[in-house]
Amino acid sequence: MKNHLQKPILGCIADDFTGASDLASFLVNSGLRTLQLNRMQVDSDLELDGYDAIVIALKTRTVDAHTAVEKSLAALHWLQGLGCRKFYFKYCSTFDSTPDGNIGPVIDALLDSLELQSTIVCPALPVNGRTVYMGHLFVGDAPLNESSLKDHPLTPMKDSSVVRLIEAQGKGKAVNIPYYCIEGDEASLRQSLLDAAQKYRYIVLDTLSTTHLERIGRNVEAFTLITGGSGLATNLSSEFTKYGHVPNSSKIAARLPGGPTVILSGSCSTMTQLQVAQYKQKHPALYIDPFKLLNQTQTYKQILDWTVQNKSAAPLIYTTSTKEIVSKVQSEIGFEKSQTLLEGTLAKLARDCIQAGFKNIIVAGGETSGAVVKTLDIHALEIGQSVSPGVPILHSITPPIINLALKSGNFGDHTFFQTALEKLTCQ
Numbered sequence: 001m002k003n004h005l006q007k008p009i010l011g012c013i014a015d016d017f018t019g020a021s022d023l024a025s026f027l028v029n030s031g032l033r034t035l036q037l038n039r040m041q042v043d044s045d046l047e048l049d050g051y052d053a054i055v056i057a058l059k060t061r062t063v064d065a066h067t068a069v070e071k072s073l074a075a076l077h078w079l080q081g082l083g084c085r086k087f088y089f090k091y092c093s094t095f096d097s098t099p100d101g102n103i104g105p106v107i108d109a110l111l112d113s114l115e116l117q118s119t120i121v122c123p124a125l126p127v128n129g130r131t132v133y134m135g136h137l138f139v140g141d142a143p144l145n146e147s148s149l150k151d152h153p154l155t156p157m158k159d160s161s162v163v164r165l166i167e168a169q170g171k172g173k174a175v176n177i178p179y180y181c182i183e184g185d186e187a188s189l190r191q192s193l194l195d196a197a198q199k200y201r202y203i204v205l206d207t208l209s210t211t212h213l214e215r216i217g218r219n220v221e222a223f224t225l226i227t228g229g230s231g232l233a234t235n236l237s238s239e240f241t242k243y244g245h246v247p248n249s250s251k252i253a254a255r256l257p258g259g260p261t262v263i264l265s266g267s268c269s270t271m272t273q274l275q276v277a278q279y280k281q282k283h284p285a286l287y288i289d290p291f292k293l294l295n296q297t298q299t300y301k302q303i304l305d306w307t308v309q310n311k312s313a314a315p316l317i318y319t320t321s322t323k324e325i326v327s328k329v330q331s332e333i334g335f336e337k338s339q340t341l342l343e344g345t346l347a348k349l350a351r352d353c354i355q356a357g358f359k360n361i362i363v364a365g366g367e368t369s370g371a372v373v374k375t376l377d378i379h380a381l382e383i384g385q386s387v388s389p390g391v392p393i394l395h396s397i398t399p400p401i402i403n404l405a406l407k408s409g410n411f412g413d414h415t416f417f418q419t420a421l422e423k424l425t426c427q
Contacts, residue, residue, distance in 0.1 A: 104169025172201025266368030
């Protein structure tokens with residue numbers, strides 16, 4: 001029996017680049033050989049056979065619903081063309097409670113295109129403190145709308161009820177499967193899911209632990225489309241045995257070319273602020289000031305020259321700021337203008353760092369990661385070992401041949417940048 005399938009079975013659609021690598025890392029750890037693609041048109045010599053799962057990284061987390069639906073359906077149809085038979089829509093565990101959020105519309109569009117009536121909704125990631133209890137999202141002990149993420153600049157969370165949110169965004173009714181059903185007999189859990197699927201469009205699953213995720217993963221075979229955070233991929237490989245797949249828990253061998261590392265931080269999350277503060281205690285760090293950048297008292301050439309001069313010391317270049325500074329920037333410069341300016345500067349810097357001989361890039365922030373990968377025009381990535389849960393080392397298999405670690409803003413502990421640096425340079 002072969003270790004891996006000739007054609008991929010699982011087709012995944014992620015709404016941002018860090019979410020894609022987050023999901024891919026869980027799939028690899030689950031025993032599925034996984035390829036992350038950053039575009040749907042791939043080089044003719046790129047071999048897709050032999051992978052169990054394909055993850056398409058979109059940049060739709062914060063776009064309007066119409067655009068998100070259009071791009072997600074295009075990804076679905078492309079994955080169907082590859083032969084995929086089961087599908088996974090991955091969104092952030094912080095969800096989105098804005099009235100025009102696109103999670104509900106995308107789920108509806110995927111269900112309609114696949115001619116399905118229902119799906120599961122499971123945004124939890126307990127290993128990073130994201131749980132669902134009685135249908136409500138929590139960060140640690142706090143409901144999400146009372147946590148530090150309630151004022152997220154891109155997806156603010158004003159309600160923690162996933163049931164209410166998905167019903168408001170979508171076009172159907174939702175039901176919550178409570179934690180005691182997840183913990184009960186698995187045959188009963190399977191039947192509860194099947195019964196709910198006959199009456200409801202969205203099945204919101206309580207998830208308090210990784211054990212819950214494992215139990216859920218063993219019992220979603222009836223659903224052609226599943227949706228949630230990356231944690232839902234914790235134990236999907238058991239279903240693949242019916243296709244002749246033998247799970248392989250060994251990670252793909254690292255293919256690190258060596259060489260210097262640069263860290264680019266665009267996230268303004270509380271955790272990233274702590275990570276920046278910790279790292280710059282022992283490493284050179286440069287803050288990009290948007291006001292100075294606009295009035296040319298800080299120029300791009302100065303930033304690049306400084307970065308190259310500190311090449312051997314793994315420099316950190318960051319736009320990460322406090323909530324107060326972010327508010328001031330958005331008020332005086334404008335949200336879209338400031339975002340385009342800062343993301344564009346970091347993405348351009350990534351490109352020029354590669355030309356200057358850097359071989360490893362660590363990026364903090366989903367939107368920043370998307371801008372960097374798009375500017376570098378990297379088409380395909382294999383998944384290496386994890387730096388922390390949900391953040392793997394990525395090895396590009398199309399030019400430029402480099403290693404990346406793409407981190408969502410709130411992921412990792414306060415030593416994340418140092419840990420990532422050590423894993424990139426000490427293998």
